[in-house]
Amino acid sequence: xxxxxxxxxxxxxxxxxxxxxxxxxxxxxxxxxxxxxxxxxxxxxxxxxxxxxxxxxxxxxxxxxxxxxxxxxxxxxxxxxxxxxxxxxxxxxxxxxxxxxxxxxxxxxxxxxxxxxxxxxxxxxxxxxxxxxxxxxxxxxxxxxxxxxxxxxxxxxxxxxxxxxxxxxxxxxxxxxxxxxxxxxxxxxxxxxxxxxxxxxxxxxxxxxxxxxxxxxxxxxxxxxxxxxxxxxxxxxxxxxxxxxxxxxxxxxxxxxxxxxxxxxxxxxxxxxxxxxxx
Amino acid sequence: xxxxxxxxxxxxxxxxxxxxxxxxxxxxxxxxxxxxxxxxxxxxxxxxxxxxxxxxxxxxxxxxxxxxxxxxxxxxxxxxxxxxxxxxxxxxxxxxxxxxxxxxxxxxxxxxxxxxxxxxxxxxxxxxx
Numbered sequence: 262x263x264x265x266x267x268x269x270x271x272x273x274x275x276x277x278x279x280x281x282x283x284x285x286x287x288x289x290x291x292x293x294x295x296x297x298x299x300x301x302x303x304x305x306x307x308x309x310x311x312x313x314x315x316x317x318x319x320x321x322x323x324x325x326x327x328x329x330x331x332x333x334x335x336x337x338x339x340x341x342x343x344x345x346x347x348x349x350x351x352x353x354x355x356x357x358x359x360x361x362x363x364x365x366x367x368x369x370x371x372x373x374x375x376x377x378x379x380x381x382x383x384x385x386x387x388x389x390x391x392x393x394x395x396x397x398x399x400x401x402x403x404x405x406x407x408x409x410x411x412x413x414x415x416x417x418x419x420x421x422x423x424x425x426x427x428x429x430x431x432x433x434x435x436x437x438x439x440x441x442x443x444x445x446x447x448x449x450x451x452x453x454x455x456x457x458x459x460x461x462x463x464x465x466x467x468x469x470x471x472x473x474x475x476x477x478x479x480x481x482x483x484x485x486x487x488x489x490x491x492x493x494x495x496x497x498x499x500x501x502x503x504x505x506x507x508x509x510x511x512x513x514x515x516x517x518x519x520x521x522x523x524x525x526x527x528x529x530x531x532x533x534x535x536x537x538x539x540x
Numbered sequence: 541x542x543x544x545x546x547x548x549x550x551x552x553x554x555x556x557x558x559x560x561x562x563x564x565x566x567x568x569x570x571x572x573x574x575x576x577x578x579x580x581x582x583x584x585x586x587x588x589x590x591x592x593x594x595x596x597x598x599x600x601x602x603x604x605x606x607x608x609x610x611x612x613x614x615x616x617x618x619x620x621x622x623x624x625x626x627x628x629x630x631x632x633x634x635x636x637x638x639x640x641x642x643x644x645x646x647x648x649x650x651x652x653x654x655x656x657x658x659x660x661x662x663x664x665x666x667x668x669x
Contacts, residue, residue, distance in 0.1 A: 276632060321620040325572050326565050344575050346627025414620055416557045455657075457619040458610060460552030461637035462648060464656025489545040493663040497553050526652040528634045 263361070263438035266310060267519075268512045268537040269301070269447040270476065270505045271394055273317060275386040276528035278350055281393045294532060297522030298394050301536050304519065305395045310443040312358045312405045314365075314431060315388055316507045317449045318413045320345070322385035330377035331419050332427065334369070335384075335408035336362040343383035352389050352398075358405040361438055365407060368434035374427050376409075384408060391449045394534075404445075413450065413501050422484040424503045428510020435511070448508030450501025452523075453494070454530035463496040464531050469523060472502060473533055477518050480509040498530075512539045549665050552641075556618045564616020567604075570594045571621040574628045583628065609640050 277294065280286055286295045322343040324330065340355040366378050388408055396403055409431075412418055419427075428446070435444050452469040455461050475483050483506060491500040509516075520536040547555040554560070561568075570591070573579045583590040591601045603611035604625060612622055619636075626636045638648035651657065663669050 276634070279632075320623070321568070321572060321618070322575070326561055326568050326621075329561075344577070346574055346580070346624040347630070348577070414556065414618060415561050416555050453656075455553065456633060456637055457613060457640060458552045458554055459641050460550070460657065460662055461640050462651055462657040463659060463662060464652075465659045466655070468659070487545070489547070489550075492547070492550055492553065492555065494659060497555065525655055528632065529637050529652065529656075531656070 263435050263440060263442040263444055265432060265435050265444045265446055265511055265513075265539050267308065267445050267539055268508045268516065269391070269395065269445060269535065270508060271391045271447070271449055271534045272451055272527065272530055272532045273387045273390040273449045274527045274530045274532065275345070275390065278386045278390040278393060281398065282351055294524055294527050297524055297532070297534060300520050301395055301534065302397060304536060309403055310445040312361055312407060312442055312444045314407045314409060314435070314444060314446045314511070315391065315449070316409045316411060316447060316504045317387035317391070318501060318504065319410050320385050320387055321414065323383045324410070329412055329415055330379075330410070331412045332374065333377040333379045333410040334362060334366050335379050335382045335410070336366060337380055337382060340382050340384045340406070340408060342389060343385040345385055350386065350389055352393060353401050355384055355388065355392070355402060355408075356405050358407055360440070361442070362407045364438050365431065365434050368437060369427070369430055372430045372433070374430055379410070382408060382410075387449060391447060409507070411504050411507070413498075413503065417488060418500055418503060420484075421486055421503045421506050424506040425480060425484045425510040428507040428512075431507065432511040432513060446508045446511040448505035450504050451495070451499060452502065452531040452533040453496050453499045455496030456498050456529055458497070460496070462529060464525050465494050465496070465499075466523070466525065466531065468494045469531050469533055472505075473521060473523060473535065476505055476509050476535065477516060477537065480506060512537060551662055551665055554613050560616050561618070562616075564618060566595050567600045567612065567615060567617050568621035570596065570604075571617070571624040574624040580628045607639065609636055
């Protein structure tokens with residue numbers, strides 16, 4: 262039987278990927294960011310899962326405005342690294358776990374979560390930056406990945422409540438997969454940031470730290486945060502935090518926090534990171 | 541029926557709704573075309589000629605040519621799509637953000653190093669908080 266053993270949340274700032282790819286992780290600016298992931302990288306190396314269900318958002322890389330799926334699941338054997346305007350990141354191709362993807366798609370749709378099935382998907386920094394942060398720069402990624410893409414670009418994004426419930430359904434669907442697999446669920450994006458308009462640069466450490474507290478102990482309360490509150494408090498791009506609720510829903514009622522990190526800034530963004538044990 | 545919140549009450553922020561997505565469809569699709577190296581090369585060689593291949597309004601073209609990202613957003617652009625333009629220019633997201641705030645890249649970077657823009661006074665125009 263497959264089982265979820267841990268959850269990870271992390272921001273997926275593109276500039277972090279650039280810093281890694283250019284070997285700038287020890288500069289005065291970047292060293293404090295990467296220091297916050299040192300413990301996690303060691304822990305990850307010792308606790309590698311077979312598969313990561315990686316919840317992220319596409320940033321106008323694979324999905325144009327022609328089709329805007331609210332929730333999409335990759336069901337491919339592998340996923341190419343997208344060219345986001347400056348050439349693809351120099352990271353390995355992402356290997357999928359198509360059997361688990363197909364099982365999840367079937368179970369989730371029958372549970373009335375109408376995910377879009379995607380058989381060809383190029384993945385951008387939203388998916389690859391978290392992998393670089395947790396796995397470093399290997400020749401091949403040490404895990405297989407089931408990508409779940411959430412629309413956070415065009416309003417209305419799915420509600421936090423819907424994301425949390427989807428996470429719970431993912432938890433049930435993983436538990437019914439017959440193969441003996443260990444699985445992590447990662448929720449990426451956030452924390453507070455705004456990338457557009459005269460209010461760009463907004464950061465709200467009070468909101469962020471309360472979110473970090475509650476995602477562990479009281480996720481139910483976070484499901485009541487409405488779109489307007491995310492926009493006001495966490496900036497126009499802070500609504501990415503709904504993706505953390507998918508991770509949290511999948512982990513079950515009680516989790517044990519193993520690691521917590523918060524840092525401002527990485528480029529325009531507040532970086533938040535948690536490792537949660539599902540046991 | 542769910543009522544749409546008063547997004548215009550949030551200072552300095554444009555929410556990318558389905559209506560804006562319709563209005564900016566061709567502008568944003570143009571941006572996405574810059575994900576291909578051959579298109580980036582053609583755009584760089586003659587920006588105006590490349591833009592003229594797309595059914596854009598004159599205001600949309602002018603915003604792109606001037607790299608006026610606030611104007612591009614007002615014309616239906618979305619920042620994740622517009623990012624392909626400044627990526628093509630070799631500029632960072634922080635530089636583009638500085639452009640939209642009217643700050644120099646140095647002043648913007650300095651603000652971020654000191655904790656970013658506070659939400660105090662930036663939440664609601666009507667409520668002044």
